[in-house]
Amino acid sequence: MLSIQAIPALGEHLNYIWLIQPENKNTVLIVDPGEAAPVIEALTSQNLTPIGILITHHHWDHVNGVAELVERYQLPVYGPKHEPIPHQSYLLTSTDTLTLPDFPAITILDIPGHTEGHIAYLTEGHLFCGDTLFGAGCGRLLGGTAAQLYDSLQHIMTLPPCTKIYCGHEYTADNLRFAQIIEPDNTDIAQRTKEIGRCIGIRDSTSKANIPFNTLPSTLALEILTNPFLRCHLPSVHAVAESYARNTLTDPLAVFTILRDWKTHF
Numbered sequence: 182m183l184s185i186q187a188i189p190a191l192g193e194h195l196n197y198i199w200l201i202q203p204e205n206k207n208t209v210l211i212v213d214p215g216e217a218a219p220v221i222e223a224l225t226s227q228n229l230t231p232i233g234i235l236i237t238h239h240h241w242d243h244v245n246g247v248a249e250l251v252e253r254y255q256l257p258v259y260g261p262k263h264e265p266i267p268h269q270s271y272l273l274t275s276t277d278t279l280t281l282p283d284f285p286a287i288t289i290l291d292i293p294g295h296t297e298g299h300i301a302y303l304t305e306g307h308l309f310c311g312d313t314l315f316g317a318g319c320g321r322l323l324g325g326t327a328a329q330l331y332d333s334l335q336h337i338m339t340l341p342p343c344t345k346i347y348c349g350h351e352y353t354a355d356n357l358r359f360a361q362i363i364e365p366d367n368t369d370i371a372q373r374t375k376e377i378g379r380c381i382g383i384r385d386s387t388s389k390a391n392i393p394f395n396t397l398p399s400t401l402a403l404e405i406l407t408n409p410f411l412r413c414h415l416p417s418v419h420a421v422a423e424s425y426a427r428n429t430l431t432d433p434l435a436v437f438t439i440l441r442d443w444k445t446h447f
């Protein structure tokens with residue numbers, strides 16, 4: 182059994198750094214440390230010992246804390262094979278499995294699209310997917326193609342529905358506003374929006390915005406019901422995308438491509 186902890190980071194960027202800890206152990210893995218200070222604070226206050234850093238992709242808000250953490254704790258850095266990651270010790274791709282002391286096996290998924298070499302870490306039904314899949318949304322195209330991102334999301338959809346989804350950012354509320362435009366009659370989207378409204382509050386001391394927090398992890402089952410980017414095969418979503426595009430769309434990938442572009446300008 183693992184316990185997973187969220188560390189909000191980087192204020193208005195709404196990043197999450199995740200700590201993965203085996204039951205009855207004080208060792209942890211650190212996922213995507215975009216800054217070091219809140220990680221050091223969490224480790225120190227809880228007397229935790231880090232044994233490694235897992236990186237999903239190369240963007241600054243996922244790696245900026247690496248150098249300071251490596252210097253302080255002498256940690257190995259695991260990251261995608263095809264992206265430049267600071268202090269990287271291990272170059273990972275989908276044929277790799279991590280076996281670390283005290284931890285269950287961690288499998289690697291290649292999920293390009295947000296960036297060209299983006300990977301995810303899957304262990305005991307917990308998926309750390311960086312900026313590929315968000316609560317009710319998905320990442321922007323910042324290096325990869327729409328087809329790559331679409332395929333990566335389709336690949337994630339083949340995992341068990343109970344898979345818990347740990348994203349790189351707290352974007353769920355904003356994404357649900359878009360989802361409601363795409364599917365105004367979807368009662369699951371309405372229900373999720375209502376539930377998230379209950380946890381409105383200040384996310385951390387550095388963020389002045391009054392925004393929802395703690396919407397993660399979600400489950401793959403919930404994403405399949407409420408995330409428009411996983412629902413491009415549905416006739417109603419297809420029709421809305423065609424109306425926006427003012428064009429005929431031939432397949433779910435074309436629908437996905439339109440939705441991704443629409444959301445970027447939303």
Ligand SMILES: [Zn+2]
Pocket residue numbers: 238240295312
């Ligand atoms: Zn990113």
